[in-house]
Amino acid sequence: MRILFIGDVVGQLGLKLVQRYLPELKRQLKPQVTIVNGENIADGKGITEKLYKALLQAGTDVVTLGNHAFRKRDILDFIDDAAKLVRPANFPAGVPGTGYTIVNVNQTKLAVINLQGRIFLDAIDDPFTVADQLLTEILKVTPLVFVDFHGEVTSEKLALAYYLDGRVSAVIGTHTHVQTNDARILPEGTAFLSDVGMTGSYEGILGVKKEPVIHNFLTRLPARFEPIEEGTGQLGACYIDIDEKTGQAKKIKTIRIDRDFPLFEV
Amino acid sequence: MRILFIGDVVGQLGLKLVQRYLPELKRQLKPQVTIVNGENIADGKGITEKLYKALLQAGTDVVTLGNHAFRKRDILDFIDDAAKLVRPANFPAGVPGTGYTIVNVNQTKLAVINLQGRIFLDAIDDPFTVADQLLTEILKVTPLVFVDFHGEVTSEKLALAYYLDGRVSAVIGTHTHVQTNDARILPEGTAFLSDVGMTGSYEGILGVKKEPVIHNFLTRLPARFEPIEEGTGQLGACYIDIDEKTGQAKKIKTIRIDRDFPLFEV
Amino acid sequence: MRILFIGDVVGQLGLKLVQRYLPELKRQLKPQVTIVNGENIADGKGITEKLYKALLQAGTDVVTLGNHAFRKRDILDFIDDAAKLVRPANFPAGVPGTGYTIVNVNQTKLAVINLQGRIFLDAIDDPFTVADQLLTEILKVTPLVFVDFHGEVTSEKLALAYYLDGRVSAVIGTHTHVQTNDARILPEGTAFLSDVGMTGSYEGILGVKKEPVIHNFLTRLPARFEPIEEGTGQLGACYIDIDEKTGQAKKIKTIRIDRDFPLFEV
Amino acid sequence: MRILFIGDVVGQLGLKLVQRYLPELKRQLKPQVTIVNGENIADGKGITEKLYKALLQAGTDVVTLGNHAFRKRDILDFIDDAAKLVRPANFPAGVPGTGYTIVNVNQTKLAVINLQGRIFLDAIDDPFTVADQLLTEILKVTPLVFVDFHGEVTSEKLALAYYLDGRVSAVIGTHTHVQTNDARILPEGTAFLSDVGMTGSYEGILGVKKEPVIHNFLTRLPARFEPIEEGTGQLGACYIDIDEKTGQAKKIKTIRIDRDFPLFEV
Numbered sequence A, B, C, D: 001m002r003i004l005f006i007g008d009v010v011g012q013l014g015l016k017l018v019q020r021y022l023p024e025l026k027r028q029l030k031p032q033v034t035i036v037n038g039e040n041i042a043d044g045k046g047i048t049e050k051l052y053k054a055l056l057q058a059g060t061d062v063v064t065l066g067n068h069a070f071r072k073r074d075i076l077d078f079i080d081d082a083a084k085l086v087r088p089a090n091f092p093a094g095v096p097g098t099g100y101t102i103v104n105v106n107q108t109k110l111a112v113i114n115l116q117g118r119i120f121l122d123a124i125d126d127p128f129t130v131a132d133q134l135l136t137e138i139l140k141v142t143p144l145v146f147v148d149f150h151g152e153v154t155s156e157k158l159a160l161a162y163y164l165d166g167r168v169s170a171v172i173g174t175h176t177h178v179q180t181n182d183a184r185i186l187p188e189g190t191a192f193l194s195d196v197g198m199t200g201s202y203e204g205i206l207g208v209k210k211e212p213v214i215h216n217f218l219t220r221l222p223a224r225f226e227p228i229e230e231g232t233g234q235l236g237a238c239y240i241d242i243d244e245k246t247g248q249a250k251k252i253k254t255i256r257i258d259r260d261f262p263l264f265e266v
Ligand SMILES: [Fe+2]
Pocket: A008, A039, A040, A066, A175, A176, A177
């Protein structure tokens, strides 16, 4: 099974990039499943039902989230009915939504888990322990497990990946909005990438206008960070090939589409 | 002018990798200047005079540091005489050592600045303002300026790079120990890379043994993190080509040497 | 000279408490100068011109601020003309407003400085160094210096107080909204109190409604924190007696007015 | 039942202060139970078996801990046999030691729980949820429950206290080492105090020498913080009177013993 994963989609421009490049990526790469992190699609923070559906319509099978999951209150109205939307599984008990979903792909099933790191992020439940608990359920159903680990620091991402090595097919990081160059298969067969990068403007800072960010660093005055909605874009992604019998990853490759790396180089 | 920059060298294994691969990298790439971040060379945290000299002897022209600069007290004994050792320039006034140095390369001069971010790191002086101050001096001497920006978060790194765009030749990040895949030339001619990655073990977590790191995440009990000193290694680096007249970057390329990407693919 | 200092005034209820109790406090304590921290007066975060003027009209001589100083954008319209409004002096250069002011009291002058800590707060300029710089100017004018040190952690507050001991008349903490029980005169004559406490509702959590705060801790979902604007209140304050010749503090006493400690016990 | 609670005992001087003042406090206040926070007794960080026993011998019934609980590795050798030693209950599963203990006092039983906050401290398990779980067990045995909540920020302390209001007898904060002046009985009968303060030197900063702390703030260079082991001391404490039938608190009073507030004023 080949999984295509696209990193944090920022704003309308991010959505447009998915709509524009996903068909071409599918033609070239022929993934069976496409997963997209959508935590920044609504004005840079959060998601709405309309945008969730737009992602599905663009060809996405599952939408993952992160620390901005609940920024738009609209999510509370539809998350419990959104079968293909997962928010970090280690949010405390009682929080709406689900932390994983299972996708049927021909005769096989793929579990998609969303987890969030705790270093320099909110103190939610322990992602290591929650992963253990979820895997007790999931591994009865399928050995194919994809984890979007939304986190800030590299040590936590690598630690979770090694901790889950051999038990899941892939641990792919999101949140920093910058793709890392460390894709590899860990010793027990788990594909790993610290961060897949983002999808949105190529011009600003992580998808938002650069002037307010720089002004905020210079003055520490409150600032409003707005996504850049036009101009040249970037798409950060990766694909992973998984052995459908064992769930082990066989290959992982990063994809970077932008002015400097046009699609044709994929 | 071509600059070769090698990221955070961790422990004895990191030093060995520099000793082994730097000659070959020089033969292939023919850089005029080699800069190495050495903040983790002494047991994973800090640097000693012996190790500083070992880096120079291995072919390094300038050694930069970071948040671990002063972890080994030995540094206080030699830093003020170490002409090719720079620690973050935005440490408060009165801290030993210097924040930049100038290297003579044939007829030209290259300034090497070390700066440190403040997000999720110690509150030292403002790197943006300190950069402004240093450039007032430096730009009288040379337009060729290399900045090692040691920081945790991607937004701060991009913000500083855009802030200095056109005023320095390159802003290259260190500290996360994971190479990013976002090398590019910014609009006004500054080469940028969020993080160049590390040089040391390829097996553990950021150069140190993985079991104590995972145990620490699982229990939050105190842990001792030790560099892995044997086994397979990785070297994270990049090179930048600079126009010696204008100081503008013309090219930036990342280098990753490890089991999956052997040297010959450089 | 006797200084009366009232801690973080939260919302309309906080203002009403100042209006109601300040006249009585003045009658009983006869302070020459009244200083009030107003960073939370506008809806819990920030200040407006109208509310600044209401504080002056209620009998305040100087209004200090803190990390919420610039939360209401209105402040940018009037701060540069507000002679009796000081924001943390260690905000970066270029930020509107001033970090200290001098009040004329009969034949003497009192300098009022506002500083902000950096531990668990934004990385602004170093409060220790900025204090040194300001004192170089101020001590030429007057030895009577009051410092409102707005900070989170006790170690930083005590460290700054000891650092300034003998050079200023008082270092009084704000920001935690809880009055501490450690008022004293340091060895060289500086009055110190880790935190003077807040002025606003006595019922909720630090002046705001308790349900959203608890819900936020339980779920880590985004929350809106609103000041409680009715019901029983509390006023946190202290007074300091200063020798007008030397600037040394002679006495410091905390004041707590609430249901459990009514005014008459002052 | 009257409980006497003494805050973070720092170093040998802290122990000496307990040994010297506890007998006198017992004579005057006649508490049935004495609880002491001992997380800083061993050189300022951690505890050893010898020091734990010294606290018991000095008249302590239960010793609580905090974020420094496991700093001295010696604790791993004796914590599982130390019947009267409790470490924060919300450390992850598998961590040695226990999070609560039950003390027999004549015909009644008092449960003593230790919990730790997560704001600006390590991400351990949720103290709110863990408290719920423990109370399910404990309230079958006794309605008398004392909670030492070891935390940094005032909002988290108040939030937990309100959350547990009416279900426990007292929520008393530790960790900041500065006694707060906000002791009170919450609406449903739980006694609350944000922080009880520390026991150790009165001269330095939170029990340790002040010069290294100030130097560290000025330079951000690594520093060694050592407890002050001689000179004048302070003892921070409080006592709470509980209705033995209902578990509700009837009275809470802070105690501060130091040069400025000698014992006789208790
Ligand atoms: Fe994101």
